[in-house]
Amino acid sequence: MKPRVSPRPAHTTPAPRPARLSADPGACVLAAASTLLRGISQVMLQDNRLAGLLFLAGIFYNSLLFGGAVLLGTAASTLTALWLGAERVKIRAGLFGFNGALVAIALLYFLEPSPLTWGYVMLAAAGTTVLMAALMNLFAAWRLPALTAPFVFTALLFVLACARFGQLHSTGSLPTAGLPKATAVEGIVTFSTVVEGLFNGLAQVFFQGNVVTGVLFAIGLLVASRLAFVAALAGSLGGLLVAWGMGAAEPAIRAGAFGFNPALTAIALYGVFFAANATAAGYALLGAVVTAVVFAGASAALEPIGMPALTLPFVLVTWCFVAAGPLFPRLRAP
């Protein structure tokens, strides 16, 4: 398990051996498959082929379309990095794949599939690779990770652009553009809300609203890292409980809307970017709770342009909590 931009030495598993270049076509296919699966696993901040395979299985279980989108997006963004001559070690670790995976699934979630849409997806995936490299360069001095920021900004701009492009059609999954206004408590949270919300919170990292998919994602995390597994479930549950306590709408809680960002924040802060001690546990909990609030705030802020918050709350809060680390000596490098 390695952080996306390896700021510190990996803390549990040895670094995978770099696959040697080979004329053997079988070896090439295996190397390509390994790169794709590691890219998919990086969406949850892991570098583990088997985890990537389980994430992919979870997506295909829910939808063939999204499974195909993930493969295409990961391939397109990785090939762009190859074309431009990016460092092989980073490419093989999947660092140029995970934002392509997410942007592809997002565009097909919000836009009707058509040949033009598939081309648009590949263009967006190529764009995430350039943005990823830019953030790696800009953030190097602070050892800050790019996280899923390339996906978030590319997806927002490419979906927004459809308001000017008559040949692209929305699926109707976008929030309706409107002015934010106060809400009342809506629906009653039951035990099934909590259980479904907990696993949907994991599944929503890849835009999937499916409890079985969420369980497969949890198994994938467990395979890659016990810490990540515990943090993800605690983060998803924490976000859900904050939303419940604050009076968020029950259907949104059940769908996992308040869980996927805090789950990612908790994985990042507990074990990936900080060593898993008691202070880090409290810090990750604070981060997860703040992420749930920032999700609500960012969703309201994006309402006039009719856009969802995606994983922007995770990105903003994790950047902030990781950047603050050097001033807080009770937090240690992993």
Next chain:
Amino acid sequence: MKPRVSPRPAHTTPAPRPARLSADPGACVLAAASTLLRGISQVMLQDNRLAGLLFLAGIFYNSLLFGGAVLLGTAASTLTALWLGAERVKIRAGLFGFNGALVAIALLYFLEPSPLTWGYVMLAAAGTTVLMAALMNLFAAWRLPALTAPFVFTALLFVLACARFGQLHSTGSLPTAGLPKATAVEGIVTFSTVVEGLFNGLAQVFFQGNVVTGVLFAIGLLVASRLAFVAALAGSLGGLLVAWGMGAAEPAIRAGAFGFNPALTAIALYGVFFAANATAAGYALLGAVVTAVVFAGASAALEPIGMPALTLPFVLVTWCFVAAGPLFPRLRAP
């Protein structure tokens, strides 16, 4: 008087001696009170206990609720910094207190008080401490100060989040969400508009619309630094005159809406981050005038999400004018 992030040596008073840790409970209470008051004084870029006490008196004079909020917010953000092991010298200078003070007063200005609201305030204050540390780390290479940015971003997101949280209720003090449109000149500016606007402009730094509070703040500034006193009044007056000349609404001018951001910019640019020479006076005047325009622009930009500009104009303009300093040799370090 020291800038918030001490980029250059303090220029008038010697550095305060660090309070020694002591088993004496009386000394502990005094040290805590000193840290709180210095935190409150940092809102106006001062590091002076007596100024902090006068600011606190001004707030309590206007409202017990806001006085209590300031104390709670300053304490919560300072304790978060202590828990995470931040540097004692920075904590004692109040650098982890002033954003907590402002976010607490802002949340209680916009949200109905309730036990949940008070918990929400403490969470937000803890969040400002992490964001403060993050900005200190990110800005260190440029010697840029964080200013009140942690307050602004935390307050905007935490207030916006209420649009999703049915258990939090707005006080009705928020601007109505709408689309910006052209305005006509409204009301007639008289002598009383100017006098009230001048002091309300200082009082609005802490969300107070009260001339006596503004006078107490001015006295607090005078106690800490004559330069800051002159700059604050000139900045508040400058912002007011720009707004009047441009045809802003009289009630907004009288309430000090156009004064508090330019007042802070003027304090920052004249004496705190640049030595107070003739070029700096012109530079601070330019900065104050631009801040008044940016306040109008930022207020319009935030209209669709129904949010106020807070001290964002001061933060943006001061970052820009301080960052430009090294390229302008006529401006000197203080």
Next chain:
Amino acid sequence: MKPRVSPRPAHTTPAPRPARLSADPGACVLAAASTLLRGISQVMLQDNRLAGLLFLAGIFYNSLLFGGAVLLGTAASTLTALWLGAERVKIRAGLFGFNGALVAIALLYFLEPSPLTWGYVMLAAAGTTVLMAALMNLFAAWRLPALTAPFVFTALLFVLACARFGQLHSTGSLPTAGLPKATAVEGIVTFSTVVEGLFNGLAQVFFQGNVVTGVLFAIGLLVASRLAFVAALAGSLGGLLVAWGMGAAEPAIRAGAFGFNPALTAIALYGVFFAANATAAGYALLGAVVTAVVFAGASAALEPIGMPALTLPFVLVTWCFVAAGPLFPRLRAP
């Protein structure tokens, strides 16, 4: 031809000799004219007096008002830099002029001219100088250029501010504030759409909708650099074709709305910030295509505040593509 912030040695022409200070008033006038013209040429990333003269001629051909605005804005921002003691070499290269030129033309495009408006224009032009210096300082470590960002942010805030200022009146050229919504294909693209759109795409860099102006701009680019000429035309055409293929509205395509940002991106990426090899050609093409999409997305995002995207898409995409450069070894310094 030099990039705005000279990150690498100029690649074709020798650096111009710095004009010597002289008591001869004729020489002073010539030096001032040279600085103004070089400032105007920097809008298209060139450092060439004759190109600046041709750009100015193109603007005056279309409108005396805008020609006068360009001269005033360039002068006001350059004089601000002189007052603050900025480096003479940078001032003479026009680096403190081009954002003033653009902000002046933008404000007079969107606001009715009046004595107050002209004063407002000079204030905004002075503001761009400070923002330019700030970005030069902040970006120095990454060798990133400021591009037209000072113009974009200053113009947006100064135009938005009019919603609070009753003495400034809009010309009606601003987009109507509204919520973004899906569009249908509108109008039929013909050969004349393509030809007019191609040259209007260049003319729109200076807010001019005039084919002859666009042709004069193209000649100016050819005078300064054959690479820039080819890149600009290819970028304008590329943006136009993307917009056509995606189903953008025909009148917007004909007006050059989708061309000016990609034209600037292509100039920047092909020859100015990267050596003009085959990879850079593909990279610049990718950048131009992405810029056209980002233009559509940014336009939709700014709809609720009723603001145009200006050259923000060019700035964002070029920052990203230049910042990513060091990680892509197939791209070389010019």
